[in-house]
Amino acid sequence: MANEELEALRVAITETDNDLLATIAKRQKLTHQVAETKIKHHIQVRDQVREEQLLVRLIKQGQEVGLDPHFVTKLFHVIIEDSVLNQQSLLAQRANPEASLPINRVAFLGEKGSYSYLATQKYFARRSGELVEIGCKSFPDIIATVESNEADFAVLPIENTSSGSINEVYDQLQHTRLSIIGELTHEINHALLIHEDVELGKIKTLYAHPQVFAQCSHFLAELGNIEVKPCDSTSAAMLVVNELKSPEVAAIGSEGGGRLYGLKAVKSKLANQKENHSRFIVVARNPIKVPLQVPAKTTMIMSTVQSPGALVDALTVLKDNDIAMTKLESRPINGNPWEEMFYIDVEGNIEDGPMQKAVESLRDMTRYFKILGCYPVEDVAPTRVAVASSLTQ
Numbered sequence: 001m002a003n004e005e006l007e008a009l010r011v012a013i014t015e016t017d018n019d020l021l022a023t024i025a026k027r028q029k030l031t032h033q034v035a036e037t038k039i040k041h042h043i044q045v046r047d048q049v050r051e052e053q054l055l056v057r058l059i060k061q062g063q064e065v066g067l068d069p070h071f072v073t074k075l076f077h078v079i080i081e082d083s084v085l086n087q088q089s090l091l092a093q094r095a096n097p098e099a100s101l102p103i104n105r106v107a108f109l110g111e112k113g114s115y116s117y118l119a120t121q122k123y124f125a126r127r128s129g130e131l132v133e134i135g136c137k138s139f140p141d142i143i144a145t146v147e148s149n150e151a152d153f154a155v156l157p158i159e160n161t162s163s164g165s166i167n168e169v170y171d172q173l174q175h176t177r178l179s180i181i182g183e184l185t186h187e188i189n190h191a192l193l194i195h196e197d198v199e200l201g202k203i204k205t206l207y208a209h210p211q212v213f214a215q216c217s218h219f220l221a222e223l224g225n226i227e228v229k230p231c232d233s234t235s236a237a238m239l240v241v242n243e244l245k246s247p248e249v250a251a252i253g254s255e256g257g258g259r260l261y262g263l264k265a266v267k268s269k270l271a272n273q274k275e276n277h278s279r280f281i282v283v284a285r286n287p288i289k290v291p292l293q294v295p296a297k298t299t300m301i302m303s304t305v306q307s308p309g310a311l312v313d314a315l316t317v318l319k320d321n322d323i324a325m326t327k328l329e330s331r332p333i334n335g336n337p338w339e340e341m342f343y344i345d346v347e348g349n350i351e352d353g354p355m356q357k358a359v360e361s362l363r364d365m366t367r368y369f370k371i372l373g374c375y376p377v378e379d380v381a382p383t384r385v386a387v388a389s390s391l392t393q
């Protein structure tokens, strides 16, 4: 009897969920039309005034039907983020028809289940065309695969909130002819993964990528006397544990990835930082044009002349042109001891006037200067509304 009652309610919930999906799909189609209109009339994709107005109205209307303002705000932040990213992606694809391929061959580190694999899936979900995944063993292999035209794109992790910059990838960028055409941030939730058929006993050996060990150093210190074995990728670590089927071994990787290898997660959130995210870049053989209606970022590398204040002078050029720097990184130059290559991320489109002026000055005053790429910003900062005040309106 209780079961029948529950079943009937669940049928009604299923129907409501289906209606919700249909409504969200309808909204998405409308925002697609909005993007077409913005292309035609050269209007900026993001309109935070409009977002604020709609959030205030929805919070109020939600409250009238008994919905918590925080819930409504959170829900619509997700919906708006998706809408903005889809519109940006459409504009970028229209501006670069030659880069919109029927088949996207994408190189990444590891195999199915690695974090790079998950990031690849996420980035290419918004692009048209079929996805062909090409798993690689190392960062140089990934770059070579795109340079030799065996792949069209590569997805590479560049920095992580727990372990910082991924130097190996920065070093690869110094020598490649490839351009950065996109970026994305992906949550990295490290879990302890063991084979499904074994009981969690005394783990003696842990398999993972060296980056993972770096991000989980506090957890490893707690574990004490355990042998850590570095692998080429998190998916390679999962494969080893799957094959060994021993209660004494475990891998660290994503829970979803582990499932693909018959592994279960027995502990999660293992990284030193609670908020553990990685930023990935997407590279291709040719640069792309970013429409001026889309927020853009530009990455450049340079080595300055060896005189006091040379780096300060270079950074002053950015300041004088009102260009905001979002990241500054330095790496040694191979073969030139004690000389540094600076990697600079700035907000701005390479086709914008102030950016062109700054680039011209930087080319003149540095020993080496190269633009690594200009690409759409994937980070959609949520529009904040004062929840309490909107309720009193």
Ligand SMILES: C=C(O[C@@H]1C=C(C(=O)O)C=C[C@H]1O)C(=O)O
Pocket: 031, 034, 045, 046, 047, 048, 050, 051, 054, 079, 080, 083, 084, 087
């Ligand atoms: C859909 C639009 O584009 C963006 C997305 C919005 C949304 O999904 O509601 C609102 C404003 C814009 O930032 C729009 O301009 O109306």
